[in-house]
Amino acid sequence: MENESSDEEFDWEEVHVPEAQPFHQQFELELVPRENIEITLHTQEKKDDSKKKAAAALHAQRVLRTTCHKVHTVCLLANARVRNKWLNDELLHARLISLTPMSIQNAFAMIHKSRFPDQNKRGRLFEAAVNRLVDWWSETFFTVLPTGHIRTRTFEEVQQEIESQANGSHSIDFDDDDSERIRSVNSLMKHALMQNGTRDISSQLFTALCRALDIPARLIVSLQSVPWRSDTGKHSGGSSRKGKAPMTPGESDNSLEVNELSEIDHPNTSTSVEKGKSRQQSGGLHFHLVMEANGKEKAAPIIKLRKTRSRAASRRSTPSVVGKISKSSDPTCTPPVFWTEVFSRADSRWLPVDPIRGIVNKRHVFDPSGPQYVETSSKASRIQDNRMLYVVALEEDGFGRDVTARYARDYTAKVSKAQGLGAGPAGARKEWWERVVQSITRPYRLNRDELEDDELHNHQLTEGMPTTLAGFKDHPLYVLARHLKRDQIIDPPTELGKFRGEPVYPRSCVIFLKTAENWMRQGRIIRFGCQSMKMVKQRASTIGRQREMELALERAKTEGHSGDAGEVMQGLYAYSQTDLYRPDPIRDGIIPKNEFGNIDLYVPSMLPQGATHIPFKGIAKIAKRLGFDYAEAVTGFEFKKRRAYPVIEGIVVAAENENTIIEAYIEAEQDAEERARAKHFDQMCKRWVRLIQGLRIRDRLQMQYSSNPVEEQARDKHWQDTEIHEADEEEPGGFLTTADDVVEPFHLPSNMHKFALPGDNDQSGKVIQAAADPSSLILAEMPSHDWESQGGNGVMLIDDDPATLNRPIDVVPKTMRELAEYHAQLEETKRNEGSLPSSVEPDASSASVNTRKKTERSGVQQPSSYDSKSTPYSATKRAQSSRKRIRRPNESASGDEARTSPSKRARRRNSNVADTAPSPRVLRPRAPKSAAKAQEEHEIEEAYKRAVEE
DNA sequence: CTGCCCCAGTGGTCTTTGTAACCA
DNA sequence: GTGGTTACTTTGACCACTGGGGCA
Numbered sequence: 002m003e004n005e006s007s008d009e010e011f012d013w014e015e016v017h018v019p020e021a022q023p024f025h026q027q028f029e030l031e032l033v034p035r036e037n038i039e040i041t042l043h044t045q046e047k048k049d050d051s052k053k054k055a056a057a058a059l060h061a062q063r064v065l066r067t068t069c070h071k072v073h074t075v076c077l078l079a080n081a082r083v084r085n086k087w088l089n090d091e092l093l094h095a096r097l098i099s100l101t102p103m104s105i106q107n108a109f110a111m112i113h114k115s116r117f118p119d120q121n122k123r124g125r126l127f128e129a130a131v132n133r134l135v136d137w138w139s140e141t142f143f144t145v146l147p148t149g150h151i152r153t154r155t156f157e158e159v160q161q162e163i164e165s166q167a168n169g170s171h172s173i174d175f176d177d178d179d180s181e182r183i184r185s186v187n188s189l190m191k192h193a194l195m196q197n198g199t200r201d202i203s204s205q206l207f208t209a210l211c212r213a214l215d216i217p218a219r220l221i222v223s224l225q226s227v228p229w230r231s232d233t234g235k236h237s238g239g240s241s242r243k244g245k246a247p248m249t250p251g252e253s254d255n256s257l258e259v260n261e262l263s264e265i266d267h268p269n270t271s272t273s274v275e276k277g278k279s280r281q282q283s284g285g286l287h288f289h290l291v292m293e294a295n296g297k298e299k300a301a302p303i304i305k306l307r308k309t310r311s312r313a314a315s316r317r318s319t320p321s322v323v324g325k326i327s328k329s330s331d332p333t334c335t336p337p338v339f340w341t342e343v344f345s346r347a348d349s350r351w352l353p354v355d356p357i358r359g360i361v362n363k364r365h366v367f368d369p370s371g372p373q374y375v376e377t378s379s380k381a382s383r384i385q386d387n388r389m390l391y392v393v394a395l396e397e398d399g400f401g402r403d404v405t406a407r408y409a410r411d412y413t414a415k416v417s418k419a420q421g422l423g424a425g426p427a428g429a430r431k432e433w434w435e436r437v438v439q440s441i442t443r444p445y446r447l448n449r450d451e452l453e454d455d456e457l458h459n460h461q462l463t464e465g466m467p468t469t470l471a472g473f474k475d476h477p478l479y480v481l482a483r484h485l486k487r488d489q490i491i492d493p494p495t496e497l498g499k500f501r502g503e504p505v506y507p508r509s510c511v512i513f514l515k516t517a518e519n520w521m522r523q524g525r526i527i528r529f530g531c532q533s534m535k536m537v538k539q540r541a542s543t544i545g546r547q548r549e550m551e552l553a554l555e556r557a558k559t560e561g562h563s564g565d566a567g568e569v570m571q572g573l574y575a576y577s578q579t580d581l582y583r584p585d586p587i588r589d590g591i592i593p594k595n596e597f598g599n600i601d602l603y604v605p606s607m608l609p610q611g612a613t614h615i616p617f618k619g620i621a622k623i624a625k626r627l628g629f630d631y632a633e634a635v636t637g638f639e640f641k642k643r644r645a646y647p648v649i650e651g652i653v654v655a656a657e658n659e660n661t662i663i664e665a666y667i668e669a670e671q672d673a674e675e676r677a678r679a680k681h682f683d684q685m686c687k688r689w690v691r692l693i694q695g696l697r698i699r700d701r702l703q704m705q706y707s708s709n710p711v712e713e714q715a716r717d718k719h720w721q722d723t724e725i726h727e728a729d730e731e732e733p734g735g736f737l738t739t740a741d742d743v744v745e746p747f748h749l750p751s752n753m754h755k756f757a758l759p760g761d762n763d764q765s766g767k768v769i770q771a772a773a774d775p776s777s778l779i780l781a782e783m784p785s786h787d788w789e790s791q792g793g794n795g796v797m798l799i800d801d802d803p804a805t806l807n808r809p810i811d812v813v814p815k816t817m818r819e820l821a822e823y824h825a826q827l828e829e830t831k832r833n834e835g836s837l838p839s840s841v842e843p844d845a846s847s848a849s850v851n852t853r854k855k856t857e858r859s860g861v862q863q864p865s866s867y868d869s870k871s872t873p874y875s876a877t878k879r880a881q882s883s884r885k886r887i888r889r890p891n892e893s894a895s896g897d898e899a900r901t902s903p904s905k906r907a908r909r910r911n912s913n914v915a916d917t918a919p920s921p922r923v924l925r926p927r928a929p930k931s932a933a934k935a936q937e938e939h940e941i942e943e944a945y946k947r948a949v950e951e
Numbered sequence: 952c953t954g955c956c957c958c959a960g961t962g963g964t965c966t967t968t969g970t971a972a973c974c975a
Numbered sequence: 976g977t978g979g980t981t982a983c984t985t986t987g988a989c990c991a992c993t994g995g996g997g998c999a
Contacts, residue, residue: 470954487989522967538989540987544987545967545968546966596968643966643986644967647967956996956998959993961991961992963992965988966987974979974980975980
C-alpha cells in the first residue's frame with residue numbers, strides 16, 4: 002500500500018527485464034512469479050525522513066524562539082511604559098523632592114536665561130548641576146541592591162525554568178530573590194523612602210526626581226528580551242556554570258550571582274559593614290559591603306556589593322578579587338538596563354545619565370559589549386546578562402523613541418543587523434520592530450525630535466569602519482566588492498580605505514544594473530552605442546528562455562567558440578545608460594504590434610503617441626467588430642509552471658477611434674445588461690408562476706378537504722398510514738409534480754431506501770418486519786435510526802437480521818389495491834369479531850376508504866417493492882394508534898394533499914408536531930437532480946417559505 | 952579561545968508570451 | 976464558428992540566511 006501511494010519517494014532498482022514484455026505483464030509476473038523475474042522495491046533510507054523531521058523541528062523551534070523574542074520584547078516594553086507612567090506620580094515627586102538637598106535643587110533653579118545669557122554657559126552649568134545631583138544620588142542617597150534587576154536570560158534558561166516550574170519544583174523562581182516586584186507607584190515610593198532598591202529602581206526613581214525638579218527626563222530602557230538565536234549568550238551547560246572561571250564584571254552571570262548571594266546571604270555571619278565613598282573621578286576601586294539598616298524583614302541582612310570605579314580604572318585593570326564577590330556582576334559598576342536622559346534646554350539635547358554609577362553625558366558607557374566590560378572575559382564562557390539590542394526612551398507623556406543608535410557601539414555594523422536589518426526572516430523582524438516603535442511614537446514631532454534624529458544619524462556616520470567582515474555587509478556607509486550583488490557595481494570606484502587588503506568603497510557608489518530587457522520592462526531603452534557595464538550569466542527561468550539558451554549554445558559550439566564553456570552571458574546596463582522608451586507615433590490608425598501581435602505597455606509612457614489605452618475587459622471584441630486596428634495591451638506577466646503568461650489589460654487603439662469604441666462598448670455593455678436583466682426577470686416570473694400555482698393548488702386542496710374536522714382527523718390518520726404508498730408511485734402528472742415541488746420538496750432520509758422486501762425484485766435482501774397482527778410488532782427491536790428516535794413509533798425495519806428474514810411476510814400486500822383489499826378485509830374480520838379496539842376502527846376504516854379513493858383516482862400502478870412496505874407501516878400505525886396525534890387546525894390533512902405531497906405533509910408533521918407523530922416513511926428517493934435543478938428548487942422552496950410565513 | 956570561514960540545507964527572489972481539446 | 980476553459984508537462988536557478996564545525 003505504502004509503496005503504491007508514494008512510489009515517488011522510492012528508488013527503483015534497475016533490473017533486467019525482457020524488453021518485449023509490457024509492463025503489466027511484468028507486474029503480473031512479479032505477483033505470480035512463474036519466471037525468475039524479480040522486482041525489488043526498496044525504500045530510501047530513513048535518514049532522509051529523519052532529516053526532514055529534524056529540519057522541520059528546527060524550523061518550528063526557530064519560529065518559536067522568534068515569537069518568544071517578540072512577545073517578550075513587547076512585554077518588557079509595556080512594563081517599562083507602565084513604570085514610566087508611575088514616575089509621573091505627584092506624590093512620588095513630592096516625596097523625592099522633600100528628600101533632595103536644597104542646594105542641589107537650587108543649582109537647577111538658578112540656571113536661567115536672565116541670569117546667564119550665554120547659552121553655552123547655561124549648558125555647562127546644567128551639566129554640572131546634573132553631575133552634583135547624580136553624585137548625591139548614587140553615593141549618598143540611594144543604595145543599590147545587588148540582585149533583582151532585570152537581566153537577560155537565554156532561551157534555554159527560561160525554558161528550563163518554565164519546565165521546572167511546570168514540574169512543581171520551584172527550584173528557580175522568578176519571584177523569590179531573583180526579581181523584585183513593584184506592584185504600584187506605592188512600591189516605588191516605599192523604595193524611595195527606604196532609599197534602597199535594585200539598580201532599576203534607582204534609575205526609575207532618579208528619573209522621577211528629575212521630572213520633579215522640572216527637568217525634562219526620559220526613562221531609558223534597554224530591553225532584555227530572550228534572544229531568538231539559540232546560541233546567543235549561550236553557556237556551556239546549565240549547572241556547570243557554577244564551576245566556571247571567574248567572570249568579568251561586565252560579563253556577569255546572574256544565576257551565578259544569585260548563587261553567590263545565597264552563599265553570602267544565608268550565613269548570617271557575613272554581615273560586615275563597610276561604608277565608603279568613591280567618586281567617579283577618584284578612579285579607586287571600592288567594595289562596599291553595606292548592611293541595610295532598613296532592609297526587608299523577611300530576608301537576612303543583605304550585603305550590599307558596591308564597587309565603584311571610573312571607566313579609566315575599569316579599562317586599566319581587572320578588578321581585584323575579594324573572595325567570590327568580585328566574580329559576580331556588580332550591578333553598580335556594570336551597564337544598567339534602566340537609566341535616565343535629561344534634556345539640556347540650553348544645548349537642546351538629551352544627556353544620558355547613569356544614576357547608579359554616577360556617570361553623566363557619556364553615551365558609550367551603557368553598551369555592555371564595550372571593551373571596558375569585555376576585556377577580561379577571556380576565560381569565562383561568554384555569558385551576558387545584559388545585551389543591548391533595543392534601547393527605548395520613554396518620555397513624560399508616555400511616548401517613546403528608539404535611541405539604540407545613541408548607545409550601541411557598532412550600531413550600524415552589528416546592532417542594527419541584530420535588530421533585523423537584513424532581508425528574509427530577519428527583515429521581517431526589522432519590520433516588526435519598526436512597527437513596535439511606531440506604536441509608541443508620538444504622533445506629531447517636536448523640534449527636539451528632529452534635532453535628536455540628526456544627532457543619532459550623525460552618530461551612525463561617525464561610527465567608523467566596521468572591524469569585521471560581517472560588519473561591512475549591508476553597512477549603510479561602506480561596501481566591499483565581495484558583497485556586491487549580481488546586479489550591482491561600484492561606479493565610480495572611489496576607494497575609502499582597505500579592510501584586510503580589500504578596498505572599501507562608499508555605499509553611495511553602488512549602482513544597480515539591469516538587462517536591456519528589464520530596462521524595457523521599466524519603459525527604458527539602452528542608449529545607442531552604450532557598452533554593458535557588467536556581463537553575467539544568463540538565467541533561464543522559463544522553458545522558452547531555456548530553449549533559447551540551448552540554441553545559442555548549440556550555435557556557439559558549431560561556430561567553434563569553445564571558450565565560453567557552455568555559458569550564455571548577458572550584459573547589464575546602468576540607469577544612466579538608458580533613455581525613456583518612446584515608441585513610434587501611430588499613423589493612419591495602425592497600432593504597431595510586437596512579434597506576439599500585441600503591444601507592450603508595462604508603464605504608461607510606453608503608449609505610442611496618438612494612441613489610447615482602453616483597459617476594459619472584452620473591449621477587443623468591440624474594436625474588432627467595428628473594424629478598427631487595435632492591439633491588446635500587455636501590462637505584465639504572471640509566472641506559473643516555468644512559464645510566463647502575459648497579463649493583458651484591454652487594448653490600445655488610435656486616439657481618434659477611442660470615443661467610437663467606448664461608445665460601442667458602453668452600448669454593448671448596456672445591451673448585455675439589458676439582456677441579463679430580461680433573462681433574470683423571465684426566470685423570476687417563471688418562479689413566481691410556479692409558486693402561485695403551487696399555492697393555489699395547496700389552497701384548493703385545503704378548501705376541498707378540510708371542511709369536516711372529524712373526517713379530517715380520520716382521513717389524516719389514514720393518510721398517515723397510506724402516504725407511504727403514494728410516495729413510491731410515480732407522480733401523477735407534471736402539473737402536480739410541480740405543485741408538489743413548489744409546496745415542499747422532500748428529502749428522503751438516507752437510510753430509508755435500503756429497506757425492501759425479499760421476494761421483490763430488489764435483491765438487497767433487506768427485510769421489513771411485518772405481521773398480520775399488528776400487536777406482534779416489536780418496537781424494541783428497532784435499530785437506532787434517526788426516525789425512530791424522533792417518535793419511537795417507527796416501522797419495524799431491520800437490516801440483515803437473520804431472524805427477521807425468516808419472518809412470515811406473505812400477508813403483506815404489494816399494491817395499493819391489495820392494500821385496500823387488505824384493509825377492507827381486516828376491517829371486516831374485526832367487525833365480525835367485534836373485538837375491535839376503539840382506537841383502531843376509525844383509523845382502519847378511513848384508511849381503507851381513502852385508499853380506495855386513491856386507487857380509484859390514480860389507478861393502481863406499480864407493484865413496486867417500495868409499495869409493499871406500506872403495509873407494515875400502516876400496521877405499525879395501528880399498533881400504536883393509542884397515541885393521539887395533535888393536529889393544528891390549519892393543518893388539515895386530506896387525502897388529496899397527501900396524495901399530491903406526502904413528503905410535504907411528512908415534513909410539516911415532523912417539524913411542527915414532532916412530539917406527536919413523526920412518521921418514518923419508507924419512500925423511494927427521487928432521482929438525483931442536477932445541480933442547476935437543485936438550485937432552482939432550493940430557490941423555489943425559499944420563495945415559498947417566505948410567502949407562507951407572511 | 953574567539954572570531955571567521957566553509958559547508959549544507961532552506962527559503963526567498965527573480966524569471967518575463969503554449970497548445971490542443973473540449974464545451975457553451 | 977467562436978471564445979473561454981482546462982489539461983497537459985514537469986517541477987528552475989540563484990542567492991542569502993542559518994546553524995554547525997573547523998581552523999588560524
